[in-house]
Amino acid sequence: MKRKNFITTILVGASSGALLSSCANESSNAKQGSNADSTSAASTSTTTATQQDELGSGLIVHNVYFWLKDGITPEEEKDFMNFFEELKKVPGPKALRFGKPAPTTPRDVVDNSFSYYLLVTFNTMDDINTYEHHPIHLEAVDKFSKYWTKVQVKDAILM
Secondary structure, eight states: OHHHHHHHHHHHHHHHHHHHHHHHHHHHHHHHTTOTTSOHHHHHHHHHHHHHHHTOTTOEEEEEEEEEOTTOOHHHHHHHHHHHHHHTTSSOOSEEEEEOOOOOOOOTTOOOOOSEEEEEEESSHHHHHHHHHOHHHHHHHHHHGGGEEEEEEEEEEOO
16 A cells, blocks of 8 residues: 555656656746747746746645546536636646646556546645635535536645
8 A cells, every 4th residue: 555655656746747748848838939930949948937936935836636437427527627717716726737637557556547637736835724724715615516526736945
């Protein structure tokens, strides 16, 4: 069991890093606009600097995995997606992104059994505490929990 927890922790870190890196790349690309004259080296340099800023030491990463109920209808799944929109209204997060399992190569260490993934980053423990206890967050959980059978949360502070 300890090995499974270790592997899960490694996977959470890797997937969080990949998703955060993707967010940083999108942020960098949006800032650069459509300037086609930028050189590849300058673009890479800007992206690297942005990634370092976005993934700074002390950043709190809140990873949430959702397993939706079997037999959920497309309409119910669409309604469940409103859960993420509600969470965007809660003060505190630096970034909030969600997605579905990636179609990665099946291996013993890969767990793609979840239905949705939520990644929320925070600058401080006060920010995550505000988020966790905020009425909008609690009301959204009450409203949309009818759609899931399991939720797993894994939080980390980047070093």
